[in-house]
Amino acid sequence: MNENLFTPFSTPTILNQPATIPIILFPATLVLTSKHPINNRLATIQQNLIQLTLKQMMMTHNAKGQTWSLMLTSLITFIAMTNLLGLLPYSFTPTTQLSMNLAMAIPLWAGTVMVGLRFKTKNSLAHLLPQGTPTPLIPMLVVIETISLLIQPVALAVRLTANITAGHLLMHLIGNAALALSTANFSLTLLTSTLLTLLTILEIAVALIQAYVFTLLVSLYLHNNT
């Protein structure tokens, strides 16, 4: 039972070759690029969505923060596409792999810290001590703030991994239960409706992408400006 539940999260292989390579590359091919001023509906919708998220995200930054706009837009596009494609049955979601999320979180977080340390050294170091703390508490509070800073990338990665994995697991479990109870007909409707609502709530996986980029954004903003 344990082995059966977790097999969707092991990296897929086709004839012992890693199939993760085309699976990770595939969502990027869904971004439509065209040179025409007026495109078809799908391309226009996609372009408008990207433009909307770009403007919403980058409004709060000054000029220096806006140099990160391409990075953050591609981040949110990549994670959103990957998570939405993972909602299809029998598909593999790369964002369930802790490896990928760590490899995304650590360099980006480190980049924001280094930008802050390089251009506003005193400001970013001053964040380690909140204003108005009584003097005996200062050493302990610096340690606490340093730990909370260092745990940011781990929290980013584990948050994304755990949320997507837990959602997929729940869908598997509830689907299996609904199937097993289909012989006793009266509870089938209740379970399938639960599965359906859980699936729509899981479309809030897209909200998780917002959470990911937003937290990354917040740390960038903090390191850059305040």
Next chain:
Amino acid sequence: MPQLDTSTWFTTIMTMLPTLYLITQLKLLNTNHYQPPLTKNSNLQSHSIRWQPKWTKTCLPLSQPQQS
């Protein structure tokens, strides 16, 4: 947990890096955001109500038979 099997970590990370930092960014760079075309200001004052004879001569090339 199969996510903690580190044998596949290298492949996954190495595939994700060019996808995120190269392909998606290149695709987003190649989308052109065109501004909606500005409507031309038609100056209504310069339109005269009646036909002016000199306009009719230049606008109708077939009405000038001497140039062939």
